[in-house]
Amino acid sequence: MKKIEAIIKPFKLDNVKEALNELGIKGMTLTEVKGYGRQKGHKEIYRGAEYIVDFIPKVKLELIVAADQVDKVVEIIRQAALTGKIGDGKIFVLPVEQVIRVRTGETGPEAI
Amino acid sequence: MKKIEAIIKPFKLDNVKEALNELGIKGMTLTEVKGYGRQKGHKEIYRGAEYIVDFIPKVKLELIVAADQVDKVVEIIRQAALTGKIGDGKIFVLPVEQVIRVRTGETGPEAI
Amino acid sequence: MKKIEAIIKPFKLDNVKEALNELGIKGMTLTEVKGYGRQKGHKEIYRGAEYIVDFIPKVKLELIVAADQVDKVVEIIRQAALTGKIGDGKIFVLPVEQVIRVRTGETGPEAI
């Protein structure tokens, strides 16, 4: 099993969720995060003082998937999250050793 | 060392924390996340328009533990987080290569 | 490639960000988390009732870096986040199998 972490633009979330849904992915976990990267931050103005805000709101999706699904899922996410503009985000794949479903105690791929 | 990520129902947090405490687990990190899974979302109503909100508030616990503790900790979390109803959450175990304590510079199991 | 997760004190964030910047690190992702550890929580008072709040606001930084950069980055973060007082936080290193940049589809170290 693998863990896919995708950091994407917040307004693409619905898109990605639907795409994953179509693929039959049933579970994921979402976190509001702030990203720092090549995409420049923006300027804010408060009473004539300028502040550079360089952390940009992003959404992080975490999904555990079976190893053989990784490539497909990654590709789907990429397509659904794509705008082509800087700051579109990143997808990481990490190894997972075990998965347990709290409700049933199932482990491994069944538990996903 | 392993990283345990547990996604649980928010109102079970106190329970889980206490159970871990009893086990002697001294450190963990908590994130407010939103989960999407078999547990159905709910309907919200705003001026006669219905919206389906399918991301449900969950809490994610992250703990680094020594490899030999994993099974015990996972089991304790599972029991403490269990309601038996859908949406109870998942526990993932990931490999960790290194741990450093910022304050002392200790590394490895001592740093946990 | 490795994933570095650093849990630090929020007011040290700017410091850490600058230090990483100087090192040429261009990307990272930040999450507001709550930490539980040796650093004791604080007491809050509401109408004569005392509550112990034992989760303390922390910031979690996540960075994917090339394997050979890990030690340097970890050390830089440690120095920049250090106050020497309890609760300074932890740094974890996890293996990463793949990285994809959404915008370009690049993978591996180029995608970071």
Add this chain to the structure above:
Amino acid sequence: MISGADTAFILISAALVLLMTPGLALFYAGMVRGKNVLGTILQSFIMISVISIEWVYIGYSMAFGPDVAGFVGDLSFFALNGVTSAPSSEYATTIPQTVFMIYQCMFAIITPALITGAIAERMRFGPFLIFSLAWAIVVYNPVCHWVWGSGGWLGARGVLDFAGGLVVHLTSGMAALAAVIVLGPRKGLGRESFIPHSLPMTLLGTGLLWFGWFGFNGGSALAADGIAAGAFVATHLAGMAGMAMWTLVEWIHYKRPTTLGAASGAIAGLATVTPAAGFITPNAAIIIGLIAGFCCYTAVSFKNKIGFDDSLDVVGIHGVGGIIGTICLGIFASKAVNSGGADGLLAGNAAFLGTQIFGVAVVGAYAFIASIILLKITDIICRGLRVKEEDEILGLDQSSHSETAYNM
């Protein structure tokens, strides 16, 4: 004869008292958890509808209609029949009766809204509506008549209540006590932290309440005169003294003055001076405020010790405040301040203190018993007063109203 000045003053005062209900909604909502914010707000807001309708059709008549045996008004003012822009011959004779009616309506609204602090985070919306409507009819209207109605038996015995220590605060405090007993504590009491979700909201509510209270107490003079001025001053001074005292006691007790403490003390002072405002000197108002801050703090601390789940301290603040204030009036009242009032203990008239204690006992007992009974009946009719356990965990906003307070 109608006075434009009095009319203007009481109309604006009525607007101020109306504002107290949203103010209260925010004051309370700030103290609940994030999942019960809207449920809490709505319980107050909806009282504007439920009680106003009730008031127009029967409430005003029950409270201020022609007296029946000292106990209640008859229903001859049904649907405001005969309530015109001519002044009443018995109440507020310098303003249109419509003005008096609507001003009093605002009091009737906020009283059951006060109770919602005790039932917060667990009562079902429907049963609450039924209970509050019944309560207005069975408790508020009669007590209002006893104390303020022409011919009302308590008023006739000399019991004084300037702006609602008995009629508003004690009745709602006793109903709160009843509700806490009948409903039982929130799930998780003692184990989980019921920390306020937004104290700035509570402080905003406090500010609006204080502002509105000038209409509540000042307007109760029913004229823009020296009595109104005295009541206004007493209100402000008791509020500030209550805030000072609570903060101070907390500072000594816990080494920390808190913002919620300041807000609580202010409301305690304002509530406590309510029955006395127009009958006392400024210095007496300060003393009452100080007593209020101390006693309400103690009452609330005591509650915490006995694990009694009066969620937002309606008993400890409004109940205790209503009692103390009414009794303090028995001590501090002075005809030199208001010739239409009475002399109290300090002016050598111990009998009046007795009268006030009698008023407290009667109103307190009646409101408590009637509330218990009404709650039990509502419980039976509605098959339960509390939301289901899983709905309580989920929060009222989602489970009862299909809404979420914040979506940032």
Add this chain to the structure above:
Amino acid sequence: MISGADTAFILISAALVLLMTPGLALFYAGMVRGKNVLGTILQSFIMISVISIEWVYIGYSMAFGPDVAGFVGDLSFFALNGVTSAPSSEYATTIPQTVFMIYQCMFAIITPALITGAIAERMRFGPFLIFSLAWAIVVYNPVCHWVWGSGGWLGARGVLDFAGGLVVHLTSGMAALAAVIVLGPRKGLGRESFIPHSLPMTLLGTGLLWFGWFGFNGGSALAADGIAAGAFVATHLAGMAGMAMWTLVEWIHYKRPTTLGAASGAIAGLATVTPAAGFITPNAAIIIGLIAGFCCYTAVSFKNKIGFDDSLDVVGIHGVGGIIGTICLGIFASKAVNSGGADGLLAGNAAFLGTQIFGVAVVGAYAFIASIILLKITDIICRGLRVKEEDEILGLDQSSHSETAYNM
């Protein structure tokens, strides 16, 4: 001769009406998404500047200056020339003319602010300023003169509008309709959830609006008298009835009474009774409130069905409310209540109902057509009314104002 009481009453009423603009800003801002909060607030606040300047220099004179052919006032009051603390000879003759002028100014401010609910989350700030200024001159001032100006042709034909059903609510509702058509829907309508970011903020706004409305309608009597009292009472009762009805319909329809529904119903009731407040009985006010709650609910539901993006329901609440209220006045008006008013259908005078319908038709058509034209012109002059797509995604706060509402 100047009456101190009336002066005090109208000054305070003017302050209350001013407060409605921040109240409206919060009411609206609570309903938008977190990225458009400040943009929404500022659109209302800035009307205070734009319209007040306009009003002082030409607006007041166009609305209330010496009549030109029944259509508009001439500009002899330019820069408040001749507007002194002496009373006007034609309007509000018991208060300084400055008081009347500033009281009316507050109405002129909130009217275009109401429109912002329809254009929320997508209109550019600059073009909105230009449009609102032009709209005040082309729509608000003339319509105000027609209905309320001495010599105004609609007023002369017997059309009645106590506090702005036509002048305020219908004009802004029609402008909103025009804006929705011209601007088109927000990006993502139907796909994304446009869930309110903070309902407590909307409820706070509701409370402030209700409070302010007493000044809006009560003050429109321009004296602290029985008419003011009647308007005050009618306002409150329609508000509470609207809240009751909307909540009830929702409860039946969706099995859930919602907080936003309660707030919406209240505003619907308050808006709808505005033209009628000083001319009807309390019972009529309740009926009007109930009708308002039902019809506005229906209108808003209908909008949802046809995918018409009136973001915060200005058409469904203020437009529909203005129409219904003005027509209801044709039904319920009674000279027994206000001898300066009229008898309506129920008092046997069907003609008056016709007059009111005529008023609705004329004002509605004029406001709609003029708004469309002004929007189109603004569009051309400014090269676009809407923010760029990426700015809409980013949100107005950041893209138009370089600010963020919350940084917790």
Add this chain to the structure above:
Amino acid sequence: MISGADTAFILISAALVLLMTPGLALFYAGMVRGKNVLGTILQSFIMISVISIEWVYIGYSMAFGPDVAGFVGDLSFFALNGVTSAPSSEYATTIPQTVFMIYQCMFAIITPALITGAIAERMRFGPFLIFSLAWAIVVYNPVCHWVWGSGGWLGARGVLDFAGGLVVHLTSGMAALAAVIVLGPRKGLGRESFIPHSLPMTLLGTGLLWFGWFGFNGGSALAADGIAAGAFVATHLAGMAGMAMWTLVEWIHYKRPTTLGAASGAIAGLATVTPAAGFITPNAAIIIGLIAGFCCYTAVSFKNKIGFDDSLDVVGIHGVGGIIGTICLGIFASKAVNSGGADGLLAGNAAFLGTQIFGVAVVGAYAFIASIILLKITDIICRGLRVKEEDEILGLDQSSHSETAYNM
């Protein structure tokens, strides 16, 4: 003789001015970081207690008691001795003296509350209480007497201040300047972003302040008359002009009109017109508002350049506003507007401008020097004015009050 209308008007005005303190608390609290919200709110709220007590026992007497050598009132009104519902023979002779006393109390409360914007996010609570109490006695009361007290030496020299340009805004602005110098900047100034945590809260505060300002300036006529009307109008117009100007300058300067800029400009305009409100024409009020918007913007920008940590710009807005407004009065005052006022430069009386400048110099210098001294003394007595560095990092809410503003 007592006028009901004036009594009603000043009572309501007093309530409006009281509301400004919670309004200010929110205005300020919105601008601080999330960890200092409650500390900031409490600093304002607690002034209601500290100053009201002081006012009742000595403040009112020092300010408005029988004159001693033009410098201060004697203490014969200690504990409101002799302050009854009969009018004063010297002040506000148409309302109960209690009304005048409580109205002035509200001014005394908000003045030190204004200072808290300068010390935000770093001053200890206890020392602030001590300082503010001492400051009220040493600065506010005497200056109030000099300017407004019967026999006060500045008033006797012809210095005019309608509603507190000198007494309220300049004194608090100078105290703020002193506090900024003595306290030093917040930790992290220049490195970290001190971004407002909730601008909607600041805008809500702005709305409440604007609303309350009608009581502040309008009520300062101490009667519901043409002067009150003029002051009310001037207040509104300067506020809207200040808002327009600040927004415009910012728009040109940074290509972005901001919401905080609009709020800041409004407060600048309102503060600046305060000394002049009852003595000038509407057109002069607009000019004053425009000047205020421009100058305060410039002052605040200048502060940013020199790294002077006046956290929430008390000096740049209230200090500068108080100076400009008082001097502008020297230019624009007109006896044609208010025969009880003066003619200014434009009416050919340059001497009056000189008098006003003299007033600014005297009050400014006195308030600044006295504030410095009081801060130094408080520093010594309390062993430090600032919270510990780690507590500053943690935030005042937790470290000083053991509370958290939000727990969503």
